[in-house]
Amino acid sequence: MPSPALPPLADLLAVAHVVSLPLTTRFRRIDTREAVVFRGPEGATEFSPFVEYGDDEAATWLAAAIDFGWRTQPSPLRDRIRVNATVPAVDASRVPEVLALYDGCRTAKVKVAEAGQVLADDVARVRAVRRELGAEGRIRVDANGGWNVDEAEHAVHSLAEFDLEYVEQPCATIDELAELRERLHDWDIPIAADESVRRADDPLAVARAGAADLLVIKAQPLGGIHSALDIVREAGLPVVVSSALDTSVGLSMGAWLAASIPSLDFDCGLGTASLLAADVTARPLRAVGGFIDVGRVDLDEERLTQHAASPERDAWWRARIRRCYESLSERS
Incomplete structure (x- = not known):
């Protein structure tokens, strides 16, 4: 375009x-x-x-x-978007405090593979999230490319008991993702690509390589809603719309993108206004009953x-x- x-x-x-x-x-x-x-x-x-x-x-x-x-x-296809909670790489004892910021969210994305931490920290954090969400809650983990293939395989095996929805960007490169996906073939744990889409010269390369089961799509890094929708159409994979610790204005862009995608099977990573202690609007775009509204945000x-x-x-x-x-x- x-x-x-x-x-x-x-x-x-x-x-x-x-x-x-x-x-x-x-x-x-x-x-x-x-x-x-x-x-x-x-x-x-x-x-x-x-x-x-x-x-x-x-x-x-x-x-x-x-x-x-x-x-x-584009004209949105829905007027609200179901969102996930985001749990930073905090100590497991702080998980209840973090999840309390997200009203009604049934899904949590948990950060793992943080520099200076070890796998035991990740396991404790995810265990605490499972305890808070209960058996019906959905848990996905995000390593931001922080593991090599062997580390990722070991980590996923260690976290599998918590019934993971998917693992986001466990390794940095497309080749590593493809190898890990093959190793996890019998584990039925999907691989999601984030950085391999939004920070790639070719955001469709990971889909063409068969290196991921779904894509994490972000409006800002992909040049806006129109450009992101083109990528979604061409990739032909399920997507999760997410954000990059945006203000409520940036989140409204992401929500509009999510609302413009015909098939949206996953809760979206657009609830991160709850991680901000201040915002640019009198009505921050925080989750209410697990959803955020689609529409423009007024600056204050x-x-x-x-x-x-x-x-x-x-x-x-x-x-x-x-x-x-x-x-x-x-x-x-």
């Missing part, structure tokens, strides 16, 4: 608000989430690639922000002011926008 014309850079910067939001618990080794939200002609939108990402990768996130804020979106001026990033960080993000915009202009 051809890229639509970019709005003028000056227009983007004029409606940009750089915020720094505290987290309820440490996640991805950060305590504060920085993001840029814009008031576009179609509504609020977000640009929030993690700070360690290079400009070329981050430019795709800017394309997503422009897509959602400056372009008409008081919160934008209260959580505005420091002048130095504001300047850093605006310079990043300029560089990413230049990259998008060159692509066009």
